[in-house]
Amino acid sequence: SQQGEEDPQALSIQEGENATMNCSYKTSINNLQWYRQNSGRGLVHLILIRSNEREKHSGRLRVTLDTSKKSSSLLITASRAADTASYFCATASPNTGNQFYFGTGTSLTVIP
Amino acid sequence: DAGVTQSPTHLIKTRGQQVTLRCSPKSGHDTVSWYQQALGQGPQFIFQYYEEEERQRGNFPDRFSGHQFPNYSSELNVNALLLGDSALYLCASSPGLAGALGNEQFFGPGTRLTVL
Structure with missing residues (x-):
């Protein structure tokens, strides 16, 4: 499977702590995107990182990409209860027709 | 600026029936992709439409078909529904082919969709 795989599957932290989730994939990519999904609803785009980029920031979000290890990480700093959601990475690869492949997600719970 | 809209919100069908789902893309977007998301899973790519043609297709049977209209809106049709087709169906839009262009x-x- 070309799917990205998020790790951990579930994460529970206290409000104010940082949350880190990881994504691994199997083939070379054009870009990688992170999404958030609140229970059973549509996905919200968080951040896109291209294969020639190593790090991007957006507000409290920091994404890194290591193409040599075929992995990415999403860091949410100073977490809030509203950050409680599932987080998915999606990869697009020229080797697979540039379709987007999503992982199974990390379920984040931020305890107030 | 309206975002991506889908209709209906919920749908209940019985096995063997046919269903049509609709999607209007975000203003300025010309590409629509459809995904199926089973409970507890990540979205699975069904297909992508650009310039009224299917450009990419995931590993879904021919029972799943689609259409894109000149105004860029799109429909997903599923024939001969199975219990396993019960899922959340997501539509996504982008300016051009998102995977290739990094959009x-x-x-x-x-x-x-619930199939009984």
């Missing part, structure tokens, strides 16, 4: 995809709220 962001914007998702709609989804249609929850």
